[in-house]
Amino acid sequence: MTRKIIIDTDPGQDDAVAILLALASPEDFDVLGIVAVAGNVSLPQNARNALKVVELSGRTEVPVYAGCERPMRRHLVTAEHVHGDTGLNGPGLPEPKIRLKKQHGVDFIVDTLLAHEPGTITLCTLGPLTNIAMALVKAPRIASRIKEIVMMGGAYFEVGNITPAAEFNIYVDPEAADVVMRSGIPIVMAPLDATHMILTTHDRLEKIDAIGNKAGKAVAQMLAFSERFDLQKYGTKGAPLHDPCVIAYLIKPELFEGRHINVTIETASELTMGMTVADYWGVTGRVKNVTFLRSGHAEGFYQLLVERLARLP
Numbered sequence: 001m002t003r004k005i006i007i008d009t010d011p012g013q014d015d016a017v018a019i020l021l022a023l024a025s026p027e028d029f030d031v032l033g034i035v036a037v038a039g040n041v042s043l044p045q046n047a048r049n050a051l052k053v054v055e056l057s058g059r060t061e062v063p064v065y066a067g068c069e070r071p072m073r074r075h076l077v078t079a080e081h082v083h084g085d086t087g088l089n090g091p092g093l094p095e096p097k098i099r100l101k102k103q104h105g106v107d108f109i110v111d112t113l114l115a116h117e118p119g120t121i122t123l124c125t126l127g128p129l130t131n132i133a134m135a136l137v138k139a140p141r142i143a144s145r146i147k148e149i150v151m152m153g154g155a156y157f158e159v160g161n162i163t164p165a166a167e168f169n170i171y172v173d174p175e176a177a178d179v180v181m182r183s184g185i186p187i188v189m190a191p192l193d194a195t196h197m198i199l200t201t202h203d204r205l206e207k208i209d210a211i212g213n214k215a216g217k218a219v220a221q222m223l224a225f226s227e228r229f230d231l232q233k234y235g236t237k238g239a240p241l242h243d244p245c246v247i248a249y250l251i252k253p254e255l256f257e258g259r260h261i262n263v264t265i266e267t268a269s270e271l272t273m274g275m276t277v278a279d280y281w282g283v284t285g286r287v288k289n290v291t292f293l294r295s296g297h298a299e300g301f302y303q304l305l306v307e308r309l310a311r312l313p
């Protein structure tokens, strides 16, 4: 049974792998559209990267939109130190021939949710939650029409990656994350706790490169570039692969374990701004609003990724 999804993204090499995994899986997903958001790099650059990745996949019928250029309140913080100046350093992907759709990405999200049967569309978010929050502010009635949000973001036992307290996607737009956490929409969160178990070890990158197609080569080059920052920082044998966990969860949820808990976002203190305060042990009476994925199965994840990437051009 295919699932209708909208992918909201700030490509980023790991976003690119997530998009390729989704577009290589037509039996699992009807990808209604891809919406870029400001995050890893600027919005125009993220949107251009999304076009390049869609073109690489061969699925050029999938529409790409540009969403919000900056967070709801705070100044934009980007991550060129991880992803490179283009946000997609590694492979030299050609300039895209396909073009962005004219409609604003937030309007595409609202209109698509209103046009389809309620409860049939899943939002897969791979970056800051600005577009989703702005869609909820613009048209609150869409909240009850969203089947679920499956998001990469947050951290608890793993602590933060952009500050000691916060994970990047939440830190960039904590107000947007707060709107989404309080929305009542079913949420599955793939935090650093899970993604830090999905490491791009050398032999896994070799297997991806050995697929031999354009997509496999490009992914191997992307991850060889983006992993260098985390290898140095964490001193581990591989770097976490964050965003494709969202797509892999939807294809094979059994690859991950989680618990339904309360997650509340810090939006006041500069010291802990963007922290996802996860009540994992149920010590507060706060409403349980998130399925928090605490762990992931790396071998199963990479088997799935290699199998699906091999389907692409």
Ligand code: RIB
Binding pocket: 010, 012, 013, 014, 015, 039, 040, 126, 127, 128, 152, 161, 167, 168, 169, 242, 243
């Ligand atoms: O913290 C990891 C997240 O921040 C990933 O989505 C990565 O692409 C960056 O956006």
Ligand code: CA
Binding pocket: 009, 010, 011, 012, 014, 015, 040, 126, 127, 243
């Ligand atoms: Ca991302």
